Amino acid sequence: MGEFTFVWEWIVMDVVVYVMAVLLVVFIVRKEAHPVSRLMEFLSFVLLNAAVFENFATLMGWYGYGRSLIMIFNVPLSVPVMEYIVVYAGIRIADAMKIPGWTKPVFVGVMGALTDFSLDPLAVSQRFETLEGTIGRWTWFPGAGDIQVFAIPIYNFTGWILLCGYSTIFLLLGRKLLDKHPHKRWLEIVYPVAGMLLSLGVLVTPVSNFLLWMEPIMAKGSVSEVIMLSLFFLGFVLILTVGWKGRMTRRLVGKEDYIIPLSFTVFHGLHLLFTVIGGYWHILPLTLPIALAHLSLVWFLWIKGKSAKLD
Numbered sequence: 001m002g003e004f005t006f007v008w009e010w011i012v013m014d015v016v017v018y019v020m021a022v023l024l025v026v027f028i029v030r031k032e033a034h035p036v037s038r039l040m041e042f043l044s045f046v047l048l049n050a051a052v053f054e055n056f057a058t059l060m061g062w063y064g065y066g067r068s069l070i071m072i073f074n075v076p077l078s079v080p081v082m083e084y085i086v087v088y089a090g091i092r093i094a095d096a097m098k099i100p101g102w103t104k105p106v107f108v109g110v111m112g113a114l115t116d117f118s119l120d121p122l123a124v125s126q127r128f129e130t131l132e133g134t135i136g137r138w139t140w141f142p143g144a145g146d147i148q149v150f151a152i153p154i155y156n157f158t159g160w161i162l163l164c165g166y167s168t169i170f171l172l173l174g175r176k177l178l179d180k181h182p183h184k185r186w187l188e189i190v191y192p193v194a195g196m197l198l199s200l201g202v203l204v205t206p207v208s209n210f211l212l213w214m215e216p217i218m219a220k221g222s223v224s225e226v227i228m229l230s231l232f233f234l235g236f237v238l239i240l241t242v243g244w245k246g247r248m249t250r251r252l253v254g255k256e257d258y259i260i261p262l263s264f265t266v267f268h269g270l271h272l273l274f275t276v277i278g279g280y281w282h283i284l285p286l287t288l289p290i291a292l293a294h295l296s297l298v299w300f301l302w303i304k305g306k307s308a309k310l311d
Helices: 008-031 035-059 078-096 101-125 155-180 187-203 206-213 224-244 259-278 281-307
Strands: 063-065 127-130 133-136 138-140
Touching (some): 008 259, 078 101, 078 259, 101 138, 101 155, 101 224, 101 281, 155 187, 155 206, 155 224, 187 206
Antiparallel strands (some): 063 138
8 A cells, every 4th residue: 555644633533433433333233123124324435435436526626535544545434434424323323203205315414414514624624744744634626616615615614414314215115125025145245346336327317416506597606606505405404394394203312323323423523523633713603603502403313212201
């Protein structure tokens, strides 16, 4: 792989993600009724969906990553691994909430974007002198007209919603198919692979461009990027206030569902800790309120789910 500059901050953050991945694998093996399919979801999401798209984005010159401990070509392995952990935890809590099935991709997508709001401003701020020059843990190369926050195009956060949301659609469809045909064990292997390839395919279609900035009605770099992100968040609020109404399909149990609050708390806590360690005070007015609001919501849902009376 060649030499690389040891940036201890990047390494430690990656190691925490890998520890969470090990915990998730143990959780899946012990708690899931179909552990093989869930582990295949993990592998398929990481290797056939997120890592492929992230590498494609680096080849297109949209952004680049600093070199870390384990790389999948141009992308740190920790990036798609973290994305799946967030998707898994988001789906698990969405399934416990009594919300319409068609709203779950939006719910999980926004849960992913909220996690990203504490990660990406930190990642672009973590700039160091390396063998490849001065580079951030993550560096965007935005166009001149792109609407940005802390050198990150605003459509990046909508992109997280799409990546997590599309994956949720195909994972839930695959799980539903497996539930209908539990004795067809080959489905446990096939649906995660097929689903993540389909998710990747949709991600690079014109559908995504419309959802990112309303192309062809509007152009990239216009206020439409803010509008689309705002619409997704509005949908998220409506899901919670109109679609959910505090009802649960099942109670959340500490021994069975601890991965939900653990995942979001560890990731936000990690990001805020390294923001303070690095002295990146300029991003805290954005990242701290969003992280606290998101964690408050996660723990509220958790507590509500533990004490809920089922219909």
